Amino acid sequence: MNYRTMGKLGIRASAFGLGCMRFNGAASGDSVIDEEKAVSLIRRAIDGGVNYLDTAYVYLDKTSETVVGKALRDGYREKVTIATKMPMEYVHNREEMEALLESELKKLQTDHIDFYLMHGINREKWEYFKSIGAPEFFEDMKKAGKIRYKCFSFHGPYEEFAYILNDWDWDMVQIQFNFMDVNNQAGLKGLKLAGEKGIPVVIMEGLLGGRLAKAPSNVQALYDAFPEKRSPVEWAFRWLCNHPEVSVVLSGCNEAEQIDDNLRIFSTAAPGIMSPEELALMDSVREAYLSRTKIGCTGCRYCMPCPNGVDIPGLFSAWNNVSLYETNPATDWNLRGIRENGRGADRCVGCGACEAACPQHLPIIESLQRAWKELGIN
Numbered sequence: 001m002n003y004r005t006m007g008k009l010g011i012r013a014s015a016f017g018l019g020c021m022r023f024n025g026a027a028s029g030d031s032v033i034d035e036e037k038a039v040s041l042i043r044r045a046i047d048g049g050v051n052y053l054d055t056a057y058v059y060l061d062k063t064s065e066t067v068v069g070k071a072l073r074d075g076y077r078e079k080v081t082i083a084t085k086m087p088m089e090y091v092h093n094r095e096e097m098e099a100l101l102e103s104e105l106k107k108l109q110t111d112h113i114d115f116y117l118m119h120g121i122n123r124e125k126w127e128y129f130k131s132i133g134a135p136e137f138f139e140d141m142k143k144a145g146k147i148r149y150k151c152f153s154f155h156g157p158y159e160e161f162a163y164i165l166n167d168w169d170w171d172m173v174q175i176q177f178n179f180m181d182v183n184n185q186a187g188l189k190g191l192k193l194a195g196e197k198g199i200p201v202v203i204m205e206g207l208l209g210g211r212l213a214k215a216p217s218n219v220q221a222l223y224d225a226f227p228e229k230r231s232p233v234e235w236a237f238r239w240l241c242n243h244p245e246v247s248v249v250l251s252g253c254n255e256a257e258q259i260d261d262n263l264r265i266f267s268t269a270a271p272g273i274m275s276p277e278e279l280a281l282m283d284s285v286r287e288a289y290l291s292r293t294k295i296g297c298t299g300c301r302y303c304m305p306c307p308n309g310v311d312i313p314g315l316f317s318a319w320n321n322v323s324l325y326e327t328n329p330a331t332d333w334n335l336r337g338i339r340e341n342g343r344g345a346d347r348c349v350g351c352g353a354c355e356a357a358c359p360q361h362l363p364i365i366e367s368l369q370r371a372w373k374e375l376g377i378n
């Protein structure tokens with residue numbers, strides 16, 4: 001495992017950080033967690049050198065922190081740093097922030113959280129957090145030793161990212177970044193800005209929630225034509241590790257093989273590792289993906305549950321997959337399940353709860369109808 005210095009904090013963190021949001025196939029619509037398996041995956045990653053775990057109050061129907069707490073018994077807590085988050089939706093005043101943090105400490109079975117993040121903020125949410133006194137609360141909790149670092153995770157445009165970053169003395173920031181998102185969200189500009197300020201950057205959605213792990217035929221043709229042979233996952237992670245401003249790359253893993261694969265990849269990938277030819281390859285790969293992608297849904301499930309029962313991430317995943325991998329919608333098992341369980345776009349009433357929650361700011365309502373039509377279900 002390669003370890004990287006976290007900017008001004010000076011801490012050595014494993015380049016691969018385990019994301020605890022997707023255990024047991026949550027990315028593909030199943031949010032019921034197999035606790036025993038999740039504990040074993042977490043411990044496998046730690047045994048392999050991972051010392052950074054990322055969870056959140058809301059992940060996996062609020063069960064992620066509990067399972068992380070169980071995994072960190074038997075001496076594992078001392079081997080890792082934990083990042084978890086405060087969601088805006090659950091706090092309106094100091095008392096609620098205190099109660100929420102206490103419940104997180106209890107679930108995680110620890111007396112302190114290393115990296116405490118305001119969860120998924122943009123400018124509007126940051127203003128809200130300020131209005132309820134969250135910065136003062138974070139400072140006080142830091143002094144009290146209940147959290148070590150005050151941080152935020154971000155979803156929004158670069159301008160808002162720059163504003164938030166410059167507006168307070170942050171210890172760390174978590175952004176969505178991968179070779180497809182160079183000019184999207186905080187993007188490369190945001191990464192560089194944080195780097196200039198010495199603020200460590202943790203990366204989420206490095207594989208776009210798994211979408212970059214399986215290359216469609218036009219992308220695979222580009223990889224095959226390149227002299228160096230690597231898996232799509234390795235190309236994506238090497239591209240990230242090539243950036244010196246990146247401290248930790250989070251990846252959610254559902255299988256022991258994925259953990260082992262990532263442990264191997266992150267023990268070789270380092271800043272400056274990509275040649276000009278390899279960087280040019282990744283530019284071509286980006287164009288090839290864009291030419292076939294229907295919608296930039298990463299399957300994070302922030303939009304769920306839909307009050308009317310639409311399986312939004314499942315439907316968008318099917319829509320992208322049919323286009324990317326040139327498959328027949330009639331034989332798509334995911335789509336069949338959506339149809340059989342009555343969870344299709346025909347149930348959408350346009351209430352917009354999903355669009356308000358989507359960190360990618362996708363036009364979900366309109367896209368659901370397009371997907372439904374293009375997949376030939378109307």
Ligand SMILES: NC(=O)c1ccc[n+]([C@@H]2O[C@H](COP(=O)([O-])OP(=O)(O)OC[C@H]3O[C@@H](n4cnc5c(N)ncnc54)[C@H](OP(=O)(O)O)[C@@H]3O)[C@@H](O)[C@H]2O)c1
Pocket residue numbers: 018019020021022025027028054055119120153154155174203204205206207208209210211213233250251252253254257258259261262298300359
């Ligand atoms: N704060 C926020 O707003 C926010 C938002 C999103 C994510 N996050 C955090 O960031 C973490 C990472 O994000 P992410 O889960 O989206 O990461 P990701 O690395 O983009 O996607 C994870 C998915 O990639 C696939 N994968 C991972 N390693 C693989 C390998 N070696 N070979 C093949 N496939 C592999 C798996 O897909 P399959 O399941 O299909 O096998 C896995 O579920 C999350 O767990 C969460 O903790 C935070």
